[in-house]
Amino acid sequence: MIERDVVIIGAGPAGLACAVKLKEIGVSDVLLVEREKKLGGILNQCIHDGFGLHNFKESLTGPEYIERYVERLKKFNIDVLSDTMVVNLFQDKSMILSGPWGRERIRAKAIVLAMGCRERTAGAIGLAGSRPAGIYTAGVAQRLMNIDNYMVGNEVVILGSGDVGLIMARRLTLEGARVLMVLEKLPYSSGLPRNIVQCLEDYGIPLYLKTTVTKVYGKARVEGVEYVSLDDDGKPIPGSERFVKCDTLLLSVGLIPENELSREAGVEIHPITGGPIVNDTYQTNIDGVFAAGNVLHVHDLADWASMEGELVAEFAKRYLEGELSKAKRWIDVKAGKGIRYVLPHKISGERDVNFLFRVDSPYKNRYIIVRDKDRVIKKRRVINLHPAVMENINVKSEEMKGIESLEVMVE
Ligand SMILES: Cc1cc2nc3c(=O)[nH]c(=O)nc-3n(C[C@H](O)[C@H](O)[C@H](O)COP(=O)(O)OP(=O)(O)OC[C@H]3O[C@@H](n4cnc5c(N)ncnc54)[C@H](O)[C@@H]3O)c2cc1C
Known part of the structure; x- marks a missing residue:
């Protein structure tokens, strides 16, 4: 071998x-x-x-x-x-x-x-309705347009505000399509704030938060979608169903x-x-x-x-x-209050670590704290935190000397 x-x-x-x-x-x-x-x-x-x-x-x-x-x-x-x-x-x-x-x-x-x-595909999010032509993941549409020179549609609804979808909203608009709306089930965008400005606001494309597609219409080709508003628990609000005519549905759902x-x-x-x-x-x-x-x-x-x-x-x-x-031992790194995940997941405490993390929802004027139980190892003030943005905080090995646990949290 x-x-x-x-x-x-x-x-x-x-x-x-x-x-x-x-x-x-x-x-x-x-x-x-x-x-x-x-x-x-x-x-x-x-x-x-x-x-x-x-x-x-x-x-x-x-x-x-x-x-x-x-x-x-x-x-x-x-x-x-x-x-x-x-x-x-x-x-x-x-x-x-x-x-x-x-x-x-x-x-x-x-x-x-x-x-x-x-x-993630339509199947992965359990989208109801038939499976006509005209439903693409945003990345597939990006490939078809940018590499294969194929225009994917004219009247487009984008489900999910992930970065690839936002970039495709701008791309489709520049190619002459009408991007009617971007629908996001969360109360905030899942894409980078700069992409919201540069890809949606600059082109007048509306972003509807706490909204999702419930049904796709069309036999051979997409003819429209039904969308609804969601309550604070993410459940459809009865009576909020609306229909929008479109020929293309782009998925940017993770x-x-x-x-x-x-x-x-x-x-x-x-x-x-x-x-x-x-x-x-x-x-x-x-x-x-x-x-x-x-x-x-x-x-x-x-x-x-x-x-x-x-x-x-x-x-x-x-x-x-x-x-x-x-390492003599591995200490599990805990994603504490306000943190969705933190990397690396295990540390030895013997080497400097640049912790990478994402928060679980947007925050303003907070502190990022790295601590070992009650002992604060590092504290940094942050003006804005957004789940779409990867954050980091550096901790030196000297600062972690003698630690028994480690938690990163938002306060
Ligand atoms: C559809 C899409 C669009 C994106 N658009 C943007 C954007 O506009 N701007 C931006 O900043 N970021 C964008 N990103 C994110 C960006 O692409 C990533 O941050 C970056 O590409 C990650 O790099 P990577 O090397 O980890 O993965 P990738 O770029 O995905 O590279 C992984 C490589 O591994 C290869 N591979 C996988 N499995 C195997 C195997 N078994 N054997 C051999 N090879 C294999 C794949 O073919 C691929 O070439 C996009 C991501 C996606 C999925």
Whole structure:
């Protein structure tokens, strides 16, 4: 069986950045595996700009952002197997690759899971009604329009205010479609506040909160949808049903980390993030198996996914060199009041940690507190907190000396 030092599964922003970083820091035996013919993951279909503001201090389109990494990949002569899918992953860190060239079982000393995420579908949200043509997930519509040059519809309703849906509202408008409304079941948008302004408000597209689609009409093609207002418990308010004529319904109702391979290998999955449970070295419960990017938790910006890939590269190198000493004990990190999830899930208390978290609803003028029972380790004032925005707070190992527990909370 072929043995490699590091195999990275997935060549999106996280996997690409991880591969480049590994080479930069002197790991020579790296293999990057990508199931698509083209490297870059989802960013290939994101032709709008706004990528790279943090990593390159420039506003790039998705393909331009990817090109920056692909150039460096070529410069370092990194081994890439594209059009090749990892179809099985085993606990002993072996995996089966399948491509046009055939199938092969290989093993790695360290594996980086960077498989990204996929979209929630109409089936996943139990949408009632028939299944006529004209219902797309926002990402599929994005791909059809931006890569295949296919216009998906003329009169469009968007269900869900996730970022992909917001970006598609603007894209469809610029292409001449009428985006009639965006409906969101929550009392706040699930997309970034800046996308609400730049993709909806700038184009006069209404966003109706606490509202959802209850029925789709149409046989061959969507002819309209019924939508209702929701009460504070998320239940439809009787009598609030309305009908809007449209030929297209776009769904932007969430992203799911792609962890079928991780589960097969026995990687523990977190119930809230849907990604692997990792410690402060981004290592899963399987020694030498790391995770980065959207497969770990859905990021708001591709830049953060790349940065996570680079961080994981550092840990993977130290793992290969036997320098990633086992922690004497792991402390579970608790997502306290107001926090939906926090990463990493386990810490040793022996190394500095940049905690990443999302809040469970919008807050204004609050404190983010990191504490060990009654002892406050860190406290930071924040003006605005929004569930769509990934937040972070840095804590040094000295500050965690002697801790018995750790909780991140909003106060
Ligand atoms: C539809 C959609 C649209 C988006 N639009 C925007 C946007 O406009 N702006 C923005 O900032 N962010 C956007 N995002 C989020 C952004 O794409 C992510 O933050 C970023 O792409 C995450 O990078 P990643 O490397 O973790 O995952 P991805 O970019 O998803 O890359 C994962 C890669 O892994 C590959 N892969 C998966 N499984 C296997 C396997 N078994 N074997 C081999 N390869 C595999 C996939 O083909 C893919 O190339 C969007 C996300 C989605 C899903």
